[in-house]
Amino acid sequence: MSESATVVFLLIASFFRLRHARLYELLFCSTQPAYLTRKDAVIVNRLRIGHSRLTHSYLLLGEDQPTCESCGSPLTIKHLLLECTNLQYVCVKYFNVSTLKELFECVDKHNIIDFIKQTHFYHHL
Numbered sequence: 001m002s003e004s005a006t007v008v009f010l011l012i013a014s015f016f017r018l019r020h021a022r023l024y025e026l027l028f029c030s031t032q033p034a035y036l037t038r039k040d041a042v043i044v045n046r047l048r049i050g051h052s053r054l055t056h057s058y059l060l061l062g063e064d065q066p067t068c069e070s071c072g073s074p075l076t077i078k079h080l081l082l083e084c085t086n087l088q089y090v091c092v093k094y095f096n097v098s099t100l101k102e103l104f105e106c107v108d109k110h111n112i113i114d115f116i117k118q119t120h121f122y123h124h125l
């Protein structure tokens with residue numbers, strides 16, 4: 001790619017990034033591997049498969065499914081990452097996606113970990 005074409009591409013990319021964050025993530029999201037600590041990688045994998053101690057220990061303990069302390073909805077990974085309206089103010093700081101597929105394919109894993117840490121779920125997953 002020529003130098004001027006690269007500049008045009010970067011200008012268009014920055015325009016989309018600023019104006020249309022969701023579209024930018026869809027068009028330009030990176031699949032570069034994120035280098036995570038072992039614990040962070042375990043957490044991301046638990047989030048990806050949707051199973052964690054927090055959301056699934058009730059099955060082994062014979063208890064009722066836990067509910068979100070913020071809104072009372074059934075506590076699931078999807079709810080924590082995308083649906084809980086009480087966590088949206090934190091979520092928008094780290095990613096802007098509408099599906100789990102987008103989240104795990106397009107968002108930097110460090111952003112996901114930072115979101116989980118800020119919402120204080122890190123040690124419960």
Ligand SMILES: [Zn+2]
Pocket residue numbers: 068069070071072073079083084085086
């Ligand atoms: Zn909730």
